[in-house]
Amino acid sequence: MTKTALSRMPNPAELVPEMNDVSAALFRATGNQSVPRTTMNLIHLRAGQIVNNTYLTILNTSFLRKAGESEERITAVSSWPDAPYFTDAERAALALVEATLQPAPHGTERVSDALYAEVAQHYDPKALATLTLAIGQINFFIAVAVIGKPQPVGSLAESQWD
Numbered sequence: 469m470t471k472t473a474l475s476r477m478p479n480p481a482e483l484v485p486e487m488n489d490v491s492a493a494l495f496r497a498t499g500n501q502s503v504p505r506t507t508m509n510l511i512h513l514r515a516g517q518i519v520n521n522t523y524l525t526i527l528n529t530s531f532l533r534k535a536g537e538s539e540e541r542i543t544a545v546s547s548w549p550d551a552p553y554f555t556d557a558e559r560a561a562l563a564l565v566e567a568t569l570q571p572a573p574h575g576t577e578r579v580s581d582a583l584y585a586e587v588a589q590h591y592d593p594k595a596l597a598t599l600t601l602a603i604g605q606i607n608f609f610i611a612v613a614v615i616g617k618p619q620p621v622g623s624l625a626e627s628q629w630d
Contacts, residue, residue: 477616487612494605502595506535507558508602511565513545515606518569521613524606526620557590561599568603 481487498508509531516524532542544551548562564579564587572578591599612618 475617475619477612478618480612480616490608494601494608498598498602498605500594500598502598503561503591503602506532506537507561507599509535509537510541510545510554510558511561511599511602512606512609513542514548514562514565515569515603515610516613517546518566519610519614521610522620523613523618524609560587560590563587564599565603565606569607 477483481491499505509528513525513528513532516522516528529542538553541553544553545562548554548559554562560583563583567579567583570578587599588596
């Protein structure tokens with residue numbers, strides 16, 4: 469028996485139209501091309517996996533497929549530390565999103581100085597700031613996705629992020 473989840477908030481932008489402005493501003497800020505779009509989608513996919521949200525995982529999987537990413541890379545995002553498919557820069561970005569979204573062990577920082585230094589080796593200051601904003605961007609959408617439970621849609625990838 470398959471349980472069909474119902475959306476609790478199918479389109480929050482209908483209720484709060486200003487949400488579209490916030491969303492558009494975030495996409496403009498992160499779309500400055502200092503970080504590859506693929507990297508953005510990889511970290512957004514990993515964030516969706518971390519919070520167990522089908523909407524975000526399907527959406528970002530669709531974006532990665534549209535960009536021509538291999539099924540191996542897409543599938544391996546959930547187990548990226550031991551997967552051979554990612555560059556050192558992508559690994560640093562994935563580690564950063566994980567550190568940001570997951571609780572730190574007691575008495576430690578989520579993002580350690582060592583992790584920050586590792587990420588900074590792969591991204592110049594503008595790219596690092598953009599990567600930070602991209603993690604903030606997905607956090608904005610995590611709240612909408614986990615509270616509102618929109619229905620999963622892969623078709624958005626067809627009309628966005630060309």
